[in-house]
Amino acid sequence: MIDNQDIERLKSRIRIEDVISKMGFSLTRKGTRHYCLCPFHEDHNPSLIIDTKKNTFYCPVCHTGGDAIRFVMKVEGKSYVEALRYIAGIYGMELRETSSDLSAEQKRQQDFKEMIRTQREAIVSIAHEHLFEEGNEAHAYLRSRGFSDDTLRLFHVGHFPQLSACGRHQEALQKSYDAKQIQGRIVFPWYSASNALVGLAGRVVDVRTKGVQLKYVNSSEKSGFVKGLNLFGINLATRAMARERKVFVVEGYTDAMAMHQSGIENVVAQCGTAMTDAQASILARYADEVVLCLDNDSAGIRAMDMAALKLLPLGVRVEILLAPDGCDPADLLHSNGEDAVLRWSQTDTHSLLDICLDRFRQASVLNPYHRRAALSKLISYLSLIKDSILRNMYIEKCVDVCPWLKAEELGM
Numbered sequence: 001m002i003d004n005q006d007i008e009r010l011k012s013r014i015r016i017e018d019v020i021s022k023m024g025f026s027l028t029r030k031g032t033r034h035y036c037l038c039p040f041h042e043d044h045n046p047s048l049i050i051d052t053k054k055n056t057f058y059c060p061v062c063h064t065g066g067d068a069i070r071f072v073m074k075v076e077g078k079s080y081v082e083a084l085r086y087i088a089g090i091y092g093m094e095l096r097e098t099s100s101d102l103s104a105e106q107k108r109q110q111d112f113k114e115m116i117r118t119q120r121e122a123i124v125s126i127a128h129e130h131l132f133e134e135g136n137e138a139h140a141y142l143r144s145r146g147f148s149d150d151t152l153r154l155f156h157v158g159h160f161p162q163l164s165a166c167g168r169h170q171e172a173l174q175k176s177y178d179a180k181q182i183q184g185r186i187v188f189p190w191y192s193a194s195n196a197l198v199g200l201a202g203r204v205v206d207v208r209t210k211g212v213q214l215k216y217v218n219s220s221e222k223s224g225f226v227k228g229l230n231l232f233g234i235n236l237a238t239r240a241m242a243r244e245r246k247v248f249v250v251e252g253y254t255d256a257m258a259m260h261q262s263g264i265e266n267v268v269a270q271c272g273t274a275m276t277d278a279q280a281s282i283l284a285r286y287a288d289e290v291v292l293c294l295d296n297d298s299a300g301i302r303a304m305d306m307a308a309l310k311l312l313p314l315g316v317r318v319e320i321l322l323a324p325d326g327c328d329p330a331d332l333l334h335s336n337g338e339d340a341v342l343r344w345s346q347t348d349t350h351s352l353l354d355i356c357l358d359r360f361r362q363a364s365v366l367n368p369y370h371r372r373a374a375l376s377k378l379i380s381y382l383s384l385i386k387d388s389i390l391r392n393m394y395i396e397k398c399v400d401v402c403p404w405l406k407a408e409e410l411g412m
């Protein structure tokens with residue numbers, strides 16, 4: 001059980017409009033009321049009413065209503081206690097457990113989580129301080145790649161020293177898996193949308209360093225960090241995503257940082273994972289349009305297929321922005337500066353479905369087996385489009401491109 005005083009303290013701070021907008025819904029204000037799209041029924045005109053006086057929400061269409069806690073429970077599928085913790089995260093508050101109510105196992109788990117959290121926070125702060133020490137090699141490297149100190153501070157980037165140099169923290173961190181792994185590496189902390197520190201990644205400063213096996217290491221899943229449930233940079237992107245209803249998805253940590261530094265705030269990075277259901281649903285909550293920034297190679301195409309599979313069924317428009325000739329946004333920042341990154345982000349994107357249609361057009365001159373495979377893929381993409389009008393428009397386009405196709409075959 002959470003300490004009662006803490007619950008009361010939290011409840012007195014909750015403003016329902018803060019919570020709902022922090023969750024990615026865009027609100028329009030009329031007097032003491034706000035309106036947004038109702039997440040509990042298929043809503044096309046904002047019908048959910050948020051009453052800021054009563055601190056409640058109500059949808060006159062599907063008759064769902066309640067307070068902010070209930071809203072979080074229903075949208076996020078959380079229990080009452082989990083919803084309280086989620087909201088506490090939004091307000092940066094900590095909720096203590098009344099320890100007498102916990103079973104020995106629960107107490108052990110809670111202590112473990114608390115220990116991991118404290119260790120990680122210590123690592124981030126030691127690493128961040130170390131990065132800015134006179135003559136730090138990682139700092140010199142990052143600066144040479146074009147990153148400003150403001151960007152490094154914004155993302156809490158650090159350089160974790162050897163454990164033996166951790167002073168008063170050395171003993172506490174001796175048992176930390178994160179600390180052992182991350183020694184001598186550049187540290188990129190991962191935060192949740194509500195700004196809780198959820199995991200760490202460590203990159204070697206110099207890839208030529210002898211004896212280093214892996215360029216990147218991460219906090220372990222055993223310690224509660226699952227990359228596929230998170231998106232790097234989401235804590236810094238939520239406001240711009242909700243405002244523009246659009247998000248750029250880039251490949252790496254430094255790509256997200258390069259975009260931010262160039263003035264594009266609605267950006268997150270996947271950092272080497274194929275898109276998961278959890279990531280897709282986070283993105284769909286904040287944005288109607290996802291721009292995938294991909295390399296124009298087979299890995300890029302695989303990533304695109306995976307993202308399409310996860311995003312199209314959620315009604316999200318998927319656009320593709322091809323990487324600037326043979327480099328990525330971080331390289332572009334390095335070679336041509338912020339303006340070049342900004343200009344690139346504003347270039348025309350290609351709709352995922354158009355790209356798919358193009359691939360189909362190319363395949364259709366090939367032998368029947370290739371044609372058949374391309375047709376299957378096209379049908380599977382089309383079947384993912386929820387909006388039937390849009391789907392029909394694409395079917396017409398397909399028939400235009402390949403007159404031998406029959407609309408009924410594509411219409412499923």
Ligand SMILES: [Zn+2]
Nearest residue numbers: 038041059062
């Ligand atoms: Zn509703």
